[in-house]
Each structure stands twice: as C-alpha cells, then as structure tokens.
Amino acid sequence: MSSSVASSSLKTASSLHLAPGFEPDRKADQEIERLCISMEQWEERALKSCLPAQGSDKFILITGAAGFIGTHVALALKRRGDGVVGLDNFNDYYDPSLKAARRALLEKEGVFVIDGDLNDARLLETLFGIIPFTHVMHLAAQAGVRYALENPHSYVHSNISGLITLLQVCVKANPQPALIWASSSSVYGLNTKVPFSESDRTDSPASLYAATKKAGEEFMHTYNHIYGLSITGLRFFTVYGPWGRPDMAYFSFTRDILSNKQITVFKGPDNTDLARDFTYIDDVVQGCVASLDTAQPSTGSGGKKRGPAQLRTFNLGNTTPVTVSCLVSTLENLLGKEANKKYIQMPQNGDVPFTHADVSLAKAELGYSPTTDLHSGLKRFVSWYLNYYKKET
Numbered sequence: 447m448s449s450s451v452a453s454s455s456l457k458t459a460s461s462l463h464l465a466p467g468f469e470p471d472r473k474a475d476q477e478i479e480r481l482c483i484s485m486e487q488w489e490e491r492a493l494k495s496c497l498p499a500q501g502s503d504k505f506i507l508i509t510g511a512a513g514f515i516g517t518h519v520a521l522a523l524k525r526r527g528d529g530v531v532g533l534d535n536f537n538d539y540y541d542p543s544l545k546a547a548r549r550a551l552l553e554k555e556g557v558f559v560i561d562g563d564l565n566d567a568r569l570l571e572t573l574f575g576i577i578p579f580t581h582v583m584h585l586a587a588q589a590g591v592r593y594a595l596e597n598p599h600s601y602v603h604s605n606i607s608g609l610i611t612l613l614q615v616c617v618k619a620n621p622q623p624a625l626i627w628a629s630s631s632s633v634y635g636l637n638t639k640v641p642f643s644e645s646d647r648t649d650s651p652a653s654l655y656a657a658t659k660k661a662g663e664e665f666m667h668t669y670n671h672i673y674g675l676s677i678t679g680l681r682f683f684t685v686y687g688p689w690g691r692p693d694m695a696y697f698s699f700t701r702d703i704l705s706n707k708q709i710t711v712f713k714g715p716d717n718t719d720l721a722r723d724f725t726y727i728d729d730v731v732q733g734c735v736a737s738l739d740t741a742q743p744s745t746g747s748g749g750k751k752r753g754p755a756q757l758r759t760f761n762l763g764n765t766t767p768v769t770v771s772c773l774v775s776t777l778e779n780l781l782g783k784e785a786n787k788k789y790i791q792m793p794q795n796g797d798v799p800f801t802h803a804d805v806s807l808a809k810a811e812l813g814y815s816p817t818t819d820l821h822s823g824l825k826r827f828v829s830w831y832l833n834y835y836k837k838e839t
C-alpha cells in the first residue's frame with residue numbers, strides 16, 4: 447500500500463461538479479496546492495506521516511476529523527497503524543478554536559487534515575485521485591437538534607448536499623472505498639417502543655436534523671443498490687467525553703455551573719424527566735473501529751456495480767438511559783458546586799422525550815460492548831474540561 451500510494455501520480459481533477467449554491471473560494475485552491483506540494487515532496491512533507499504503517503492495509507479518509515467524534519476515531523486508527531487523512535471545513539457552529547486545538551493534536555500524531563468542504567467535489571476528486579482510500583469514515587455533518595430552528599439550511603448544506611457530493615466522488619473513485627458513516631439515534635423520533643431496535647420504524651422524525659439523517663440512510667440504500675458501495679450506518683446515542691461539543695448539554699451545563707450562570711432543564715409532559723442513553727466516547731470509538739474492521743469492500747468500480755454489496759445499520763448506545771436531572775446532579779457532585787437550575791416545559795424544539803438503544807445486533811456482529819457508566823465518563827470529561835480551560839476558570 448505505502449509504495450503504491452507514494453508512487454501514484456498526481457492527478458488534478460478534470461471535472462468541476464460543485465453542489466448547487468456552493469461557491470468554491472480561494473481557500474479550496476490553497477488546500478489543493480498544499481496537498482499537491484505535500485505529494486510532490488512526499489519524503490519530507492506532512493502527508494508521508496499519514497501512510498499506513500507496515501502490517502496495515504487500510505487507508506482511511508475521515509470527514510469531520512476536527513470534530514469531537516472524528517478526532518477520537520482518527521487518533522485510535524492512526525495509533526494502531528492505519529493510514530489516516532482528515533477533512534473538515536472548520537465551521538463556526540461552535541468555537542472554531544476547539545476544532546483548531548483538535549487539529550493540532552491530530553497533526554502532532556501524524557494525521558494530515560485538509561481544510562475543505564464536503565460540497566467541494568474538485569477538492570474531493572483531487573484527494574481521491576492522489577490517495578487510493580480503502581475506507582471513508584464519514585462523520586462530518588451539521589449536528590445538534592435545536593440549532594435547526596435557527597439555521598435549517600446548514601443541515602441541507604452538510605447532511606444532504608455535502609453527503610451526495612461525497613457519495614458521487616466515492617462511486618467514481620478507483621478503488622471504491624467502503625463507507626462507514628454517522629447516522630443518529632434521532633431517527634427513532636417519536637417512537638415509544640423501547641429499547642430502540644434497528645428493525646423499528648423510523649418515519650416520525652421530530653427535528654430537521656433527524657429528518658436529514660433519515661434521508662441520509664435512504665440515500666445510502668440507493669448508492670449501495672445502484673453502485674455497489676459497501677455501507678455501514680451507525681446510529682450514535684448522545685455521545686459525550688473529553689474534547690466534546692460545547693453545544694451539548696453536559697458541556698454547556700459544566701461551563702455554566704462553573705461560571706454561576708443559570709441552566710435550563712427541560713421537562714417532558716406532566717413534569718416527567720427527559721432521559722438519554724448517554725454513551726461515552728471510548729465505547730463509540732470501539733464500535734466505529736469494529737465497524738471498519740468488519741466492513742467488506744465495495745463491489746463496484748468505474749461507477750458500475752459488479753455485485754451485491756454489504757449494507758448494515760447498527761445502534762451504538764449505552765443501553766442505560768439516565769435522566770437529564772441525574773446528569774445535572776452528577777455534574778454538581780463532580781464539580782463540587784450546586785447548579786442554579788430553572789425547569790421549563792420542553793419547548794417545541796425538536797427534542798424527543800427519551801432514547802434507549804438495543805445494542806444486541808452490534809454486540810453480535812461487531813463485538814460492541816459499552817463499559818463506561820455516566821458517572822465514570824463524566825468524571826473523565828470534567829477532568830479534561832478543567833485542564834483544558836484552566837486559564838479561564
């Protein structure tokens with residue numbers, strides 16, 4: 447793998463298929479140039495460090511690499527010797543300096559991260575022209591349930607249009623990579639049967655975010671059917687941990703408790719507690735790596751399907767839902783500080799009352815076995831948080 451990658455000729459993408467409404471900017475040109483320079487000076491430049499180590503036959507593109515889950519997955523794969531290249535557009539949905547810090551961590555460990563958008567087909571084609579990726583771990587997305595009320599188009603941009611652009615590049619790539627991608631527990635929407643199982647219906651999304659993830663699952667079915675792309679969809683359940691997302695409740699509650707700001711805790715109908723199957727990042731990484739290791743190659747080439755290809759969907763949750771009130775009291779306990787809490791009826795904001803994963807399929811097929819309870823996981827998060835923000839707290 448290493449030598450074939452190193453000797454692969456530089457190829458600039460000939461076609462320019464951009465997603466409608468997507469304007470490439472100077473930044474994309476600069477990123478292509480940086481990529482090409484790194485290739486031309488292969489021996490000295492950063493890209494060399496991304497090659498698979500001896501004994502690994504995997505070369506993986508991780509989209510959303512500067513994101514929370516992407517960073518952890520990239521580090522795990524790189525540390526065991528796989529070739530890893532990241533892509534991220536470093537958008538400002540939350541503090542970009544946190545994404546920059548994750549990138550620095552990745553680059554220190556030899557993961558080359560490209561600053562680019564999923565909708566930039568020219569950049570993606572150039573990248574696939576240079577590197578024969580065996581797998582794509584697609585984690586880039588507009589995440590967050592409630593932000594869709596504010597900026598619905600960002601979900602269409604990344605989760606619909608960006609996804610199709612990536613899929614189009616994957617089907618044309620030679621070899622066609624196997625794709626592992628992040629769906630979401632939110633596809634279960636307003637379902638009341640618990641625990642949520644992969645065979646349950648997923649046709650009552652409560653948010654635009656959920657609807658775009660559900661649409662993504664349907665697109666994946668189509669691309670698997672027409673082009674023979676090998677596809678594994680992972681439904682993550684409220685993932686938390688060090689290097690996490692500032693927009694999520696466990697993170698913003700920690701920040702606000704420490705700075706004596708009031709936190710708002712949503713309540714369900716009849717004052718019931720909302721609950722989530724909070725899942726620790728290391729458990730999710732284990733599921734992602736196992737999905738990658740059990741993914742079969744795509745069967746297509748040159749945009750043509752040669753035979754049926756693998757299509758799988760797994761829940762990656764914890765199987766132990768915990769109430770949001772319990773999340774708050776655990777944080778109070780770990781931070782040694784009482785929160786200033788305001789309880790309100792859950793607004794019509796896309797939230798669902800509870801989530802609860804049945805992970806028996808992931809256990810049987812991936813050996814997935816979550817081991818971290820909320821208290822232990824939050825302890826590690828709080829320790830990371832206090833250290834990372836120590837100048838400010």
Ligand SMILES: NC(=O)c1ccc[n+]([C@@H]2O[C@H](COP(=O)([O-])OP(=O)(O)OC[C@H]3O[C@@H](n4cnc5c(N)ncnc54)[C@H](O)[C@@H]3O)[C@@H](O)[C@H]2O)c1
Nearest residue numbers: 510512513514515535537563564586587604628682684685
């Ligand atoms: N964290 C969770 O609890 C959770 C739960 C279910 C599903 N997911 C899904 O898992 C994936 C990773 O989530 P995360 O928590 O790490 O979120 P994140 O926001 O930290 O990471 C996503 C990354 O993708 C990048 N990105 C977004 N749009 C892009 C685009 N058009 N082009 C290039 N990069 C783009 C962002 O800059 C970000 O760094 C997402 O697909 C998310 O929807 C997350």
Ligand SMILES: O=C(O)[C@H]1O[C@H](OP(=O)(O)OP(=O)(O)OC[C@H]2O[C@@H](n3ccc(=O)[nH]c3=O)[C@H](O)[C@@H]2O)[C@H](O)[C@@H](O)[C@H]1O
Nearest residue numbers: 589590630631632682683684694695696710711712720797
């Ligand atoms: O598994 C998923 O598929 C999703 O997981 C995550 O969504 P959620 O489960 O909604 O996590 P998160 O925002 O931390 O809210 C947690 C709880 O706190 C409650 N909550 C929230 C904010 C607040 O101010 N008050 C409050 O009570 C809130 O009502 C909820 O009950 C990801 O963000 C999302 O990208 C998606 O992929």
